[in-house]
Amino acid sequence: MTITLEKPLIKWRLAEVMARQRMGGRELAKALGLHETSVSRLRNAETMPRIDGEQLNALCRALQCKPGDLIQYVPDAPIPTATTE
Template sequence: MIRIKLAEVMGKKRIKQKALSEQTGIRPNTISDMWYEKSKRIDLNYLDKLCEVLECQPGDLLEYVPDNKE
């Protein structure tokens, strides 16, 4: 599974969801879904805007976590 680490990156940058929404043009509900890791997919345009505003790389926002299948 892929985790969206938006909350972690935003915490390091000390930016609130509302401010990120305003700076990126991404709807507040979408930011919230990514914050709480509820999103099932992420638009590449959103990823681009997030990286630009947060001054980070896609790898800073996304993490691969293997499923625990036996």
């Protein structure tokens, strides 16, 4: 018997939310008190970066959005696991 598990993937959608709000990296960096390079790294990440609750709250406040707007669950292809008999 082969057991397969779904590998979850959390897609980071900051770039989409920024575009929808018509907010550029410089403007968001100023609102967050971050360097533009830091915002660029956050914006270009494909999967959710490791950020704490305060950072997520600041992003949501600056972009007038909810945390769910910034992340999307996308199930990946099943991963084959060990066969059991």
